[in-house]
Amino acid sequence: MTNQKIVFLYALIGSLIVFNIGIFMGYMLESSRIEEINSMYSNTEMKILDQITQINSMSVMEFNCDSLMKENIDFANDIFEEAQLIQRYEDANILSDEIISQHKRFDLLRTLFWMNSIKIKEKCDLDFHNVVYLYKYNEPTIEQKSRQGVISNLLGELKEKYGDKIMLIPISGDNDIPSVNLLVEKYNITEFPVILIDEKIVITDVNGLNDIEKYLN
Amino acid sequence: MYRKEAIAETNGFDGDNLTEDIEITWNLIHHGWEREMCLNTYVSTTVPQKFSDWYKQRRRWTIGGIQCMAKYKKEIFKRGMLGMFVLPFFILQFFLGVVGLGILFYVCGTNIISNYLFTKYSIVADVPLLTMNQIYITPSFLNYFGITLFLVSLFFTFTSLSIMKKTMMKKNNIFDVLFFAVIYLMVYPFITLIAIYKYFKRETTWGTHDKKSIQRGST
Numbered sequence: 506m507t508n509q510k511i512v513f514l515y516a517l518i519g520s521l522i523v524f525n526i527g528i529f530m531g532y533m534l535e536s537s538r539i540e541e542i543n544s545m546y547s548n549t550e551m552k553i554l555d556q557i558t559q560i561n562s563m564s565v566m567e568f569n570c571d572s573l574m575k576e577n578i579d580f581a582n583d584i585f586e587e588a589q590l591i592q593r594y595e596d597a598n599i600l601s602d603e604i605i606s607q608h609k610r611f612d613l614l615r616t617l618f619w620m621n622s623i624k625i626k627e628k629c630d631l632d633f634h635n636v637v638y639l640y641k642y643n644e645p646t647i648e649q650k651s652r653q654g655v656i657s658n659l660l661g662e663l664k665e666k667y668g669d670k671i672m673l674i675p676i677s678g679d680n681d682i683p684s685v686n687l688l689v690e691k692y693n694i695t696e697f698p699v700i701l702i703d704e705k706i707v708i709t710d711v712n713g714l715n716d717i718e719k720y721l722n
Numbered sequence: 723m724y725r726k727e728a729i730a731e732t733n734g735f736d737g738d739n740l741t742e743d744i745e746i747t748w749n750l751i752h753h754g755w756e757r758e759m760c761l762n763t764y765v766s767t768t769v770p771q772k773f774s775d776w777y778k779q780r781r782r783w784t785i786g787g788i789q790c791m792a793k794y795k796k797e798i799f800k801r802g803m804l805g806m807f808v809l810p811f812f813i814l815q816f817f818l819g820v821v822g823l824g825i826l827f828y829v830c831g832t833n834i835i836s837n838y839l840f841t842k843y844s845i846v847a848d849v850p851l852l853t854m855n856q857i858y859i860t861p862s863f864l865n866y867f868g869i870t871l872f873l874v875s876l877f878f879t880f881t882s883l884s885i886m887k888k889t890m891m892k893k894n895n896i897f898d899v900l901f902f903a904v905i906y907l908m909v910y911p912f913i914t915l916i917a918i919y920k921y922f923k924r925e926t927t928w929g930t931h932d933k934k935s936i937q938r939g940s941t
Contacts, residue, residue, distance in 0.1 A: 661853060
């Protein structure tokens with residue numbers, strides 16, 4: 506007859522092997538997603554550094570507004586798609602918290618992009634709108650999360666309608682980034698989500714596209 | 723098969739327990755009697771043919787399990803098979819069932835509220851309820867893990883059935899296997915919850931229908 510204690514031991518070892526393989530595979534899956542975000546970050550970082558270099562070197566070389574504007578538009582489009590992808594990966598992330606620090610780094614890049622966008626608009630006298638979407642990142646309530654989901658779709662519609670006329674910049678407002686905190690303080694923002702248009706208008710209550718459009722025309 | 727001396731020492735079957743066979747086994751372990759499982763034994767049972775009968779049987783078994791755990795709670799983590807394996811295994815199984823069900827209720831509840839609010843705000847704002855971004859499914863590793871465990875357990879069940887078929891199984895069909903793998907495992911935590919409620923309400927009798935079942939020998 507089979508030794509019963511050995512059978513239990515086999516079952517325990519089998520379960521532990523399956524469990525550990527599962528955890529390992531999960532870790533690998535999340536690592537590959539973080540790797541993808543890292544790669545996206547490197548590309549984005551390179552683009553923003555190039556923009557900063559171009560703006561800062563205007564005293565020594567000719568300032569090419571057309572080129573900067575084109576880069577700015579491409580960059581804004583990338584940012585919106587990246588934000589959606591990162592959000593999806595974050596929602597499915599369980600084991601590692603590295604993705605949270607990645608989010609902070611992206612927030613910083615987006616803030617830099619926002620500042621660059623202001624400079625390009627001023628120096629080139631261009632007619633586009635900076636639409637900054639500051640949302641609650643840390644522990645939003647179900648109500649806030651639902652509202653933010655709707656605003657995100659709303660801004661997607663806005664981008665589709667206005668295209669290159671708007672630079673859509675989503676940034677988490679409560680991710681404890683000093684530079685973002687300073688800007689939040691500067692514009693007297695006390696609650697999230699909020700939409701900031703052209704560094705002048707702060708919209709806290711968005712009930713439709715009209716609430717934003719009236720400040721764009 | 724029991725040794726008469728062992729039954730006498732453990733005062734026989736506990737008439738108040740709904741799973742007296744398990745109780746007496748634990749009692750025998752508690753009194754230091756040897757037990758052996760004969761894996762080659764041919765055993766048959768009369769199984770419930772209706773869902774309601776099956777539900778009552780499983781509820782009764784679960785209440786019996788709780789009664790056993792309550793009766794032998796002081797034995798947990800004491801040296802020996804009962805304290806170190808049987809009791810922790812039973813308690814963990816109950817705990818995971820109830821916690822799992824709690825998590826399921828929480829996730830379903832928050833999803834329902836979240837979707838309701840999202841739909842409500844989307845209608846007010848006149849934006850599409852579904853965008854391309856929402857169509858993309860990004861599974862977490864737990865989703866993959868769950869699917870893998872399900873497939874592995876299905877494989878295990880089919881393998882067991884194919885082995886049993888040679889010796890004792892006269893017939894089986896795919897519906898029975900799927901019912902076991904999907905419905906049975908999903909319904910069981912609910913039965914656990916109801917059994918806990920019944921246990922604390924002290925509704926631990928066999929009931930009229932169950933008494934008939936005993937007479938038919940379907941415990």
